[in-house]
Amino acid sequence: MRSYGDGHCDTIVRIYEKGQELFCNDGHIDIQRLTNYKAPLQFFAIWLEPRYYPIAMRQTMKYIEFYYNQIQKNADLIGHINCFDDLEENKKKNKISALLSIEGGEALEGEISAIHTYHRLGVRSMSLTWNHRNQLADGVAEKDSKGGLTKFGRDAVAEMEQLGMIVDVSHLSEPGFWDVYNLAKRPFIASHSNAKTICDVPRNLTDNQMRAIADKGGVIGLNLYPPFLTTEKEVEVEDIFRHIHHILSVVGEDFVALGTDFDGIDCCPKGISDVKDMDYFFTEMENEYGEQVVEKICSKNLLRVLAEVI
Ligand SMILES: [Zn+2]
DSSP: EEEESOOBBOOOHHOOOOOOOSSSSSSSSHHHHHSSSEEHHHHHHEOOOOGGGGGGGHHHHHHHHHHHHHHHHHTTTTEOOSSHHHHHHHHTTEEEEEEEEEGGGGGGTTTTTTHHHHHHTTTEEEEEEEESSSSOOOOOGGGOOOOOOOOOHHHHHHHHHTTTTTEEOTTTTTHHHHHHHHHOSOOBBBBBBOTTTTOOOSSSSSSHHHHHHHHHTTTTOOOHHHHHOOOOSSSOHHHHHHHHHHHHHHHOOSSSEEOOOOOTTOOOOOTOSSSSGHHHHHHHHHHHOOOHEEEEEEEHHHHHHHHHHO
16 A cells, blocks of 8 residues: 555535535545555645635635535544644544645735635645735736735745645746745645746646745645646646646655545546556556656655744
């Protein structure tokens, strides 16, 4: 059995909207399939469809309530984590560890104290933006504006670091990224982004951005969404390796992790149709990079960030 740590999925929102269950569903991730791994760690993101922005906090609360309801229903198999020790406890009890994250600072509705409230509710990671501009910063879809972090965005980063909430820069504009880098005193992550040199799309990271994440001790989570892996053809495992090769050559083996984006993506690379198939991907990866590097990418690097930040 392999260890497993994934920094991003949209499972909670997907199953809420479809009326399905975390134990077993027809998406990419459920408890049944996560138990194929040793001490799995899964980040569960709360993402808001833009139509919910006018009621961002209310909708986020609904999803958070649903998340805890699902965890409670399956308490013998999965446990929410607030700190690194919780993860160690879950490991001992053979349980899946669930980390609650927020995708997009819209959920704050411009209220700085909401970061504290979400932290009290167990949120341990938050990306500042989704693709668009919000009160914190510009997202990647706003590149023409060249906007970075607002005053509120800067305050939010400081609050998150002080509380022990991981700052996630996936979806953030490049000027915003550099603002975070200049402000950050702790490791920050790009939970689900790939290498721009290999696939030039706005959601991926330049080599300098990856170096900056490594410099602060964070991680880059490999995203499995085919259009972020290659724009040229049907995507295979080899295409993920091209990103891994490149990231390893730029920052080395301590800063690559997984950020599958499962249940947030409508197609996957050939051979990987859900979380269960990641085992096949890991075996292929092991042939390519050896056991030690695979261990780091599959969980160790992400665990290091958790140990340092939350
Ligand atoms: Zn995303």
